[in-house]
Amino acid sequence: MELLEERIRKDGVVRGEDVLKVDSFLNHQLDPLLLDEIGKEFFRLFGGERVDRILTIEASGIAVAVMAARYFGCPVVFAKKSRTVNQARDVYASSAYSFTHKTENRIIVSKEYLHEGERVLLIDDFLANGQSLRALRDIVLQAGAEPVGAGIVIEKAFQPGGDELRGEGLRIESLARIRSMSERDGIRFC
């Protein structure tokens, strides 16, 4: 997506070889007009499919997911990060290791908002090692629902998550795919 790549080039800040900060439009400050275009693009890509529900993770996924959901006309459910390890009966739970924060995140979704047979589109802001996306897919499968695919805003294509999950049969559409980045040479897209 040209508009998004331009914005990443202009406002993204590379730290080291694998951290990309996009706080100015996606992770702290949000640009609603760009998010609206991103939502529209996800609908262009997945609108031919039956989508009963969009599933994302708090917090940064919420804005993207809700903008997309306007076009799909379906509800969003956002998985919550939970600090308690107790397994509750009324939630689906999975966990995702965050390489950024070096912590294991347990994420939960109430059983009330995800049902057997539903077709669920996964949406997230970043895809790198694929931990979050695996956890979301895991929750969809626990519910007996079907993942339609995953809409990702920025994929770090030099990290293995995207290729691995595609290899496992998940359809992934990333609006910007970064082939390499560094503080010196900037960002190269696929």
Next chain:
Amino acid sequence: MELLEERIRKDGVVRGEDVLKVDSFLNHQLDPLLLDEIGKEFFRLFGGERVDRILTIEASGIAVAVMAARYFGCPVVFAKKSRTVNQARDVYASSAYSFTHKTENRIIVSKEYLHEGERVLLIDDFLANGQSLRALRDIVLQAGAEPVGAGIVIEKAFQPGGDELRGEGLRIESLARIRSMSERDGIRFC
């Protein structure tokens, strides 16, 4: 806002005398069409003012704020909940006691995304004791910016935050104001 009150009556779940769960459309599952109407209503109420920026708190405020921001055509900044107590130089910080979770939440906003002289609309999902809203206002004032007012989805008008903050001169527009609620008698709006 009639549509919102109807939805709260239909899907809100009252626990005890002061907990209202609206997980089915606002706090876990999100209804994008309702959120769009809420955003439009905030624009009707505050659209006559100059609004440079909308400030909210993760996670539940994000969806409402970004839907409103589409109408205002301005960026959203969401305050992040921070577990570290260290005062960083590059952020504005404040803290809010959560009566629900019985914890002190420190919230931070990067100094990059809030500037002197800006007019900032505060948006949040709930107003009860006013702790979050005070923390947001505090951050706006630290930046030398001006709070235009606060757009709240649901105000528990039987708790003191709204009246106190109005008494201090903050314009607050709550789309649903609850006068009283109980498991037995249900919800009464103002």
